[in-house]
Amino acid sequence: MTSIYFLTLRQLSGRWRLLIIAAVAALPPLVAALPPRPSDGPAVAEFELVVLSVLLAGAVAPLVVLAIAAPALGNEIEDRTLANLALSPLPRWRIVVPKLLAVITIAGLFITMSAFVTAWFAFLGDAMAVGAVTVAALVGVALYASVFLWLGLVSSRAIGLGLLYVVVWEGFLSGYVSGVQLLSIRHYTVAVMHALDSRRFATADFVSPELTAAVVLIVFGGFFLLTVRRLRRMEVP
Amino acid sequence: MNTTVMPAAPPPAAPHGTTAVPAPVIRVDNVSRWYGSVVAVSDISFDVGPGITGLLGPNGAGKTTLLRMMTGLAATSTGTVTMFGEPVRDNPPLYRRIGVMAEHETVYEFMKGREFVRMMAQLRGVLRLNEAVDRAIGLVDLADAQHRPIGTYSRGMRQRMRLAATLVHDPEVLVLDEPLNGADPRQRVHFRHLLERLAAEGKTIVLSSHILEEVEQVADSVLLIVNGKLAASGGFRAIRAALDQRPYHVRIVSDAPRRLAAVIVGLASVDAVNVDPDGAIVVLSRNVSDLQIELPRLAQAAGIGLRRVEPLDDSLESVFGYLVER
Numbered sequence: 001m002t003s004i005y006f007l008t009l010r011q012l013s014g015r016w017r018l019l020i021i022a023a024v025a026a027l028p029p030l031v032a033a034l035p036p037r038p039s040d041g042p043a044v045a046e047f048e049l050v051v052l053s054v055l056l057a058g059a060v061a062p063l064v065v066l067a068i069a070a071p072a073l074g075n076e077i078e079d080r081t082l083a084n085l086a087l088s089p090l091p092r093w094r095i096v097v098p099k100l101l102a103v104i105t106i107a108g109l110f111i112t113m114s115a116f117v118t119a120w121f122a123f124l125g126d127a128m129a130v131g132a133v134t135v136a137a138l139v140g141v142a143l144y145a146s147v148f149l150w151l152g153l154v155s156s157r158a159i160g161l162g163l164l165y166v167v168v169w170e171g172f173l174s175g176y177v178s179g180v181q182l183l184s185i186r187h188y189t190v191a192v193m194h195a196l197d198s199r200r201f202a203t204a205d206f207v208s209p210e211l212t213a214a215v216v217l218i219v220f221g222g223f224f225l226l227t228v229r230r231l232r233r234m235e236v237p
Numbered sequence: 238m239n240t241t242v243m244p245a246a247p248p249p250a251a252p253h254g255t256t257a258v259p260a261p262v263i264r265v266d267n268v269s270r271w272y273g274s275v276v277a278v279s280d281i282s283f284d285v286g287p288g289i290t291g292l293l294g295p296n297g298a299g300k301t302t303l304l305r306m307m308t309g310l311a312a313t314s315t316g317t318v319t320m321f322g323e324p325v326r327d328n329p330p331l332y333r334r335i336g337v338m339a340e341h342e343t344v345y346e347f348m349k350g351r352e353f354v355r356m357m358a359q360l361r362g363v364l365r366l367n368e369a370v371d372r373a374i375g376l377v378d379l380a381d382a383q384h385r386p387i388g389t390y391s392r393g394m395r396q397r398m399r400l401a402a403t404l405v406h407d408p409e410v411l412v413l414d415e416p417l418n419g420a421d422p423r424q425r426v427h428f429r430h431l432l433e434r435l436a437a438e439g440k441t442i443v444l445s446s447h448i449l450e451e452v453e454q455v456a457d458s459v460l461l462i463v464n465g466k467l468a469a470s471g472g473f474r475a476i477r478a479a480l481d482q483r484p485y486h487v488r489i490v491s492d493a494p495r496r497l498a499a500v501i502v503g504l505a506s507v508d509a510v511n512v513d514p515d516g517a518i519v520v521l522s523r524n525v526s527d528l529q530i531e532l533p534r535l536a537q538a539a540g541i542g543l544r545r546v547e548p549l550d551d552s553l554e555s556v557f558g559y560l561v562e563r
Contacts, residue, residue, distance in 0.1 A: 003359040003360060010345075010347060011345070080341045081344070083339050084360070084402075087308065087332050088332055089332040090329060092329070233312075235311045236305075236311070237341075
């Protein structure tokens, strides 16, 4: 599995891709660094909604993960190198796991750094809050990675479809329709943050930690299994 | 109409407990594949045993689709493909015993040649990695270039490094789709010797090509695919003999077409002669080699100058077409 992991890291580490991702990931810390810094209750709630939920969890994280995850298998189909992996005697999950880990490694590096610095500026070094935001961001990356890796395998228009999903579902509908929130990765990413630091993020009314954990596992595991299933059944070019 | 020059009927698998007939390594049984209303492969059955089997056919005949089904990369619409008695589709462990070189250049350009072969060996669970990689790269004679990025290779070198990656786990079955694309004549000779050596070791090799001569030199038996159907199968000589019975059209431009027509119409190798309005004559012959010998002699004796002699239908496509339509 390590050979596929390192292969994927190399495939996805193109200079331009990383530069663009770095620029996008730098947005939340830039916004957080702007004065005034929130220090009281209402300001935290406002900051949480605008920067952590809408910008970081609902836009930057999914866009960065989309740029990494969709090509992880999609490019292998396009340039027909997927046959190299498909013709190996490995069970298909042993192809998907290192691909997924490589995506989480690269995207996670940018997004957790972005989350860490953003929270550091916003909460003036409050370790618990910073830790909660950083871990929640990593959970969000894992969820988006699982979804977009599958999308890259099932559609040659994964980037376009992914963008549509991010803008319409995560960006628009989940912000206005309460029912959609229950099917929104952004929502559960923020819910993880709440679960990890209820002291700082107790102002909003969120789903329980138990439900959050269950949904995270179901979404991540479900899309992982769908990817494995697709790889087993698809026509490899 | 599907014409089989030599029977493609598989030898029956040996009943359990007997040693009568060895089971075929690859069995393709009533396999069809269609994409919407387009039939790519139509009800093909054959067996492949150890040795080199050439898969021949014009471009677009269905060879690659058939090979993809034989290697499990694509599903059959109907029928089954088995290797060593096991289904190839969705059966990853079988790939320990199979080496597949696809038609397309499935390489990672950023990798060095040796890295690529080594990674393929790791994916296939090879234990003595360095030893296996050295051996595979040595087989294709690319040791000098192994530390260069594949992106800097010529097309022929890429093909050879891909072949090394295909051979690195020492598979019992090799499926090679147009492996000589981009190879120069020296590389072709080297490749031929390599295949012969592997076949002598008892490996089962399926070699696809649209170049008749390429396969003729190495294959013990051939499968001719035309329009998705098995047009002929069996020993190469038998198929060539069958092809030789086909009347060829030869166009001859001369100083005196009518006189030449009168002279050559009596030849045993000539079935018919037509004089075209443009002054050329078109000869229908079942024995072109005899015609090649007799024509200059007769023309010289009659004092007729030959300006041009050209076959009109010796392309592989027309030969295959003949086999299908016969």
